[in-house]
Amino acid sequence: xxxxxxxQEFVTVLVRDPRTQxxxxxxxxxxxxxxxxxxxxxxTRKTSCVRRRFREFVWLRQRLQSNAVLIQLPELPSKTPFxxxxxxxxxxxxRRGLQEFLEKILQDALLLSDSRLHLFLQTQLSPExxxxxxxGQTKYSVADAIHEFASLNRRFPIEDEERKKGKxxxxxxxxxxxxxxxxxxxxxxxxxxxxxxxxxx
Numbered sequence: 037x038x039x040x041x042x043x044q045e046f047v048t049v050l051v052r053d054p055r056t057q058x059x060x061x062x063x064x065x066x067x068x069x070x071x072x073x074x075x076x077x078x079x080t081r082k083t084s085c086v087r088r089r090f091r092e093f094v095w096l097r098q099r100l101q102s103n104a105v106l107i108q109l110p111e112l113p114s115k116t117p118f119x120x121x122x123x124x125x126x127x128x129x130x131r132r133g134l135q136e137f138l139e140k141i142l143q144d145a146l147l148l149s150d151s152r153l154h155l156f157l158q159t160q161l162s163p164e165x166x167x168x169x170x171x172g173q174t175k176y177s178v179a180d181a182i183h184e185f186a187s188l189n190r191r192f193p194i195e196d197e198e199r200k201k202g203k204x205x206x207x208x209x210x211x212x213x214x215x216x217x218x219x220x221x222x223x224x225x226x227x228x229x230x231x232x233x234x235x236x237x
Contacts, residue, residue: 047074047142049157051135054127055087065089066121068131070138072157078148080182084158090115093134095163096156100147107147110140151178159185 053069067089113133155166
């Protein structure tokens with residue numbers, strides 16, 4: 037088989053399905069579904085889906101920039117005081133900007149090596165918990181966190197089959213559920229499931 041016939045690596049990222057979430061009685065925000073499909077060896081899971089809000093993208097960009105100072109990171113869509121979450125044009129403009137940001141980030145090998153990026157794209161951990169995980173302050177590793185989130189959000193049959201094949205040794209994954217993966221409660225309802233956003237209350 038010549039190298040020409042080898043599978044080319046790809047990463048598909050989609051930012052979609054903006055939803056309004058209630059933060060408290062007075063405040064709401066919009067989060068977006070981030071869908072990843074890839075055959076890249078860089079990713080623990082080949083298909084994943086999470087929900088993130090704009091300020092988490094801001095956090096991600098700041099962290100990536102501080103770890104890769106020589107790289108000029110793409111800009112996020114600007115945060116404007118005139119942004120209206122009830123205006124579909126505003127929401128879609130931001131969604132497209134967030135997708136373009138991730139598409140550019142995922143083309144850079146150095147940025148792809150940052151564990152925060154993988155936790156951002158493949159778990160529902162909060163920024164604080166992602167930092168703790170990356171700096172070794174949790175009982176679970178980055179891979180544990182990603183596998184735990186995936187096990188709570190079964191949607192992709194191919195990945196489910198792959199996981200069943202390795203199920204005999206999966207007890208090591210199950211201990212991560214009691215090892216401090218607290219934000220998993222959110223991740224149960226925040227994944228790609230088509231159920232109404234139960235976290236609105």
